[in-house]
Amino acid sequence: xxxxxxxxxxxxxxxxxxxxxxxxxxxxxxxxxxxxxxxxxxxxxxxxxxxxxxxxxxxxxxxxxxxxxxxxxxxxxxxxxxxxxxxxxxxxxxxxxxxxxxxxxxxxxxxxxxxxxxxxxxxxxxxxxxxxxxxxxxxxxxxxxxxxxxxxxxxxxxxxxxxxxxxxxxxxxxxxxxxxxxxxxxxxxxxxxxxxxxxxxxxxxxxxxxxxxxxxxxxxxxxxxxxxxxxxxxxxxxxxxxxxxxxxxxxxxxxxxxxxxxxxxxxxxxxxxxxxxxxxxxxxxxxxxxxxxxxxxxxxxxxxxxxxxxxxxxxxxxxxxxxxxxxxxxxxxxxxxxxxxxx
Amino acid sequence: xxxxxxxxxxxxxxxxxxxxxxxxxxxxxxxxxxxxxxxxxxxxxxxxxxxxxxxxxxxxxxxxxxxxxxxxxxxxxxxxxxxxxxxxxxxxxxxxxxxxxxxxxxxxxxxxxxxxxxxxxxxxxxxxxxxxxxxxxxxxxxxxxxxxxxxxxxxxxxxxxxxxxxxxxxxxxxxxxxxxxxxxxxxx
Numbered sequence: 001x002x003x004x005x006x007x008x009x010x011x012x013x014x015x016x017x018x019x020x021x022x023x024x025x026x027x028x029x030x031x032x033x034x035x036x037x038x039x040x041x042x043x044x045x046x047x048x049x050x051x052x053x054x055x056x057x058x059x060x061x062x063x064x065x066x067x068x069x070x071x072x073x074x075x076x077x078x079x080x081x082x083x084x085x086x087x088x089x090x091x092x093x094x095x096x097x098x099x100x101x102x103x104x105x106x107x108x109x110x111x112x113x114x115x116x117x118x119x120x121x122x123x124x125x126x127x128x129x130x131x132x133x134x135x136x137x138x139x140x141x142x143x144x145x146x147x148x149x150x151x152x153x154x155x156x157x158x159x160x161x162x163x164x165x166x167x168x169x170x171x172x173x174x175x176x177x178x179x180x181x182x183x184x185x186x187x188x189x190x191x192x193x194x195x196x197x198x199x200x201x202x203x204x205x206x207x208x209x210x211x212x213x214x215x216x217x218x219x220x221x222x223x224x225x226x227x228x229x230x231x232x233x234x235x236x237x238x239x240x241x242x243x244x245x246x247x248x249x250x251x252x253x254x255x256x257x258x259x260x261x262x263x264x265x266x267x268x269x270x271x272x273x274x275x276x277x278x279x280x281x282x283x284x285x286x287x288x289x290x291x292x293x294x295x296x297x298x299x300x301x302x303x304x305x306x307x308x309x310x311x312x313x314x315x316x317x318x319x320x321x322x323x324x325x326x327x328x329x330x331x332x333x334x335x336x337x338x339x340x341x342x343x
Numbered sequence: 344x345x346x347x348x349x350x351x352x353x354x355x356x357x358x359x360x361x362x363x364x365x366x367x368x369x370x371x372x373x374x375x376x377x378x379x380x381x382x383x384x385x386x387x388x389x390x391x392x393x394x395x396x397x398x399x400x401x402x403x404x405x406x407x408x409x410x411x412x413x414x415x416x417x418x419x420x421x422x423x424x425x426x427x428x429x430x431x432x433x434x435x436x437x438x439x440x441x442x443x444x445x446x447x448x449x450x451x452x453x454x455x456x457x458x459x460x461x462x463x464x465x466x467x468x469x470x471x472x473x474x475x476x477x478x479x480x481x482x483x484x485x486x487x488x489x490x491x492x493x494x495x496x497x498x499x500x501x502x503x504x505x506x507x508x509x510x511x512x513x514x515x516x517x518x519x520x521x522x523x524x525x526x527x528x529x530x531x
Contacts, residue, residue: 003380016496024456024515028424030446032384035396038443039387046393047380050400054379057404058372289397 003029004044007036053291057314253286253319254333261312267339268304276302280309280337288328290321301339309337355419363412371408374419382427388443389431403430455523459491468526475525483518486511 001015009016023030036043251259278301287293295313300306313335321328350358350373362370382403386396407426416422435442476484489495489503490511501508 003384011496011498012502013496013499014494016498017490017494020496021456021460021490024519025460026420027446028378028381028385028420028427031388031424031428032381034446035384035386035388039391039393039396041393043383043387043393046397047383050379050383050397051376053401054372054376054404058369289394 003032003036004047006033007043049287049289049291049293052293056293252333253290253322253331254284254335257284257286257292257313257316257319257333258335258337260316261309261335262337262341264312265308265337265341267341268308271302271304272340276305277339278302280305280339282309282313282335282337283332284313284335285330285332286319286321287330288321290318290328292316292319293330298334305337305339359411359416359419366412368408371411372404375404375407378420378423382423385424385427386431389428390434391440391443395434399427399431399434403427406430455519455526459487459519459522471526471529472522475522475529478525479518479521482506482510482514483521486514487518487522490515 001009001019003019006016006019019029019033023033279299280297280301281299283294283296283298284292285294292313295310297306297310300309322331323329353361355374355377358370358374362374379400383396383400386399387393390396390399403426407423410426411419414422432442476487479487485504486500486506489500490497495503497508497511500506500511504511506514
């Protein structure tokens with residue numbers, strides 16, 4: 001007899017007695033029986049779900065330990081070689097072309113850009129050099145042309161940038177002097193270049209935060225992907241985007257899971273070079289506790305992309321489960337991941 | 344060549360040794376799955392709700408798969424009980440919740456339980472045991488006899504005596520302790 005069977009049964013007869021006698025000598029069993037007794041719930045289903053999840057987490061990906069070690073050594077060697085190459089072949093940045101970061105900050109237009117009336121994920125217009133409106137240099141800014149001045153001035157004026165450069169631009173509070181009077185104006189702290197080159201592409205808004213009525217909180221938004229800049233080292237720059245700051249409907253667990261995976265899914269360079277492109281379609285079941293209970297890849301352009309997607313989906317964090325009539329229910333979602341991801 | 348799965352027939356120690364040698368996570372999972380139900384029940388008792396208990400089971404699985412490689416483990420079951428219990432107590436401390444009242448389990452009573460459960464051992468000391476049982480208060484004497492000698496479950500005893508289930512557990516616990524003291528006194 002298993003503990004859960006004992007809990008569900010009428011606890012009569014020899015089998016129940018044996019379980020109780022065993023619990024007298026085994027504190028783990030005694031405490032477990034006490035736990036099942038004191039908390040209501042479908043414990044048999046919960047245990048079954050836990051067993052499935054443990055088995056699911058340990059499902060082998062097909063690589064044997066020796067092969068895994070070999071792959072790790074190869075990856076490390078490639079990393080070292082790339083690092084060494086970059087160190088020895090670092091492109092020299094012409095001093096004359098360097099635009100002081102403080103000047104970039106000064107290029108933020110004073111009045112807000114026109115607000116978009118469309119949905120939040122409408123791509124904002126790319127900011128290009130001709131669109132910028134340089135502000136007249138203030139006495140402080142004129143001092144920043146000194147060799148060490150600009151960087152210090154920038155770091156003084158901008159919040160610390162996140163260490164994970166693979167993440168998208170992050171919304172950040174601006175210092176008091178940078179605050180904007182219009183509460184609907186949106187500011188993004190993104191990664192740009194200190195060469196003052198043209199910003200390429202557009203950012204789509206992932207989340208937005210409205211300003212408080214008293215103007216204490218800066219309106220901000222986070223873009224879905226990191227915008228691309230041409231060349232140069234990456235430093236934080238600030239620019240203004242038109243944004244729709246209307247409250248949004250909460251996303252389904254399938255969509256939040258899709259975004260979580262998409263943020264971590266990289267397009268392997270060899271496949272890009274080979275021209276392997278297409279869409280990975282995955283069927284994912286999220287159980288009543290919010291965990292990924294089952295994954296099936298329905299379509300994929302390449303086995304490597306299948307493995308990468310599977311690995312991430314299996315490691316996904318707990319989501320908010322779907323609720324119907326106040327009760328959490330198991331739900332299946334179809335998720336798609338494009339290579340290359342143009343969304 | 345196909346490999347037959349002999350996991351169910353292997354002991355905990357064998358599974359643990361195999362995991363330490365080959366370090367494949369599914370080998371540790373095979374061992375942990377034997378105790379998933381008990382760890383979940385234990386977590387329920389300490390944490391008091393299903394969601395926290397489920398999280399604890401999964402966190403322990405992740406943590407222990409690394410810990411078992413570093414620790415000397417004589418008996419996996421006992422070690423797991425200690426580690427899982429400590430994990431739950433840490434969770435309670437972190438969230439500022441109170442721990443539940445301890446169960447009435449006295450390790451010193453283990454010898455008495457063995458004596459009561461094992462018929463052969465009982466025959467050897469029947470005279471002393473019978474004399475000590477006679478000296479127990481009525482509810483303790485009756486509960487001990489019905490549970491250990493007539494092999495009735497708590498629920499069966501409750502039906503037979505009309506006593507409350509919790510009272511019966513308490514009578515048996517107290518009866519065991521009194522029996523141990525009585526038997527020790529008779530040895531001297």
